[in-house]
Amino acid sequence: AIGGQGVALMSRQLIEDELxxxxxxxxxxxVMEGKPFYLVYPEGRRDDPTIKAVRDWVVGVPGGLCEVTG
Structure with a gap:
């Protein structure tokens, strides 16, 4: 969408800077209110570098895209 090639349905929290x-x-x-979502993965893969990278990104999104439980 940024390149002028179409449209995107996005969470405002993820695109605030672009707007x-x-x-x-x-x-x-x-504008629809966001609902919490869950990042689910096997407990045995908790320290997998790929899962950790995604988890860190989701938790670090400005505006609180999600909260951490457990």
Missing amino acids: REGRLMQPFGP
Whole structure:
């Protein structure tokens, strides 16, 4: 969408910078309130580098994309 090749359905939390800087625009509503989501993986793979990278990214998204439990 940023390259002018289409549209995207995105979480506002993930694209706030792009909207503010004009790289993306919101042509219409509605804006839907986000709901929590779950990152689920086998307990035995908790320390897998790929899973850890995804988990760290999700937890680090500005605006609190999710909360950590367990």
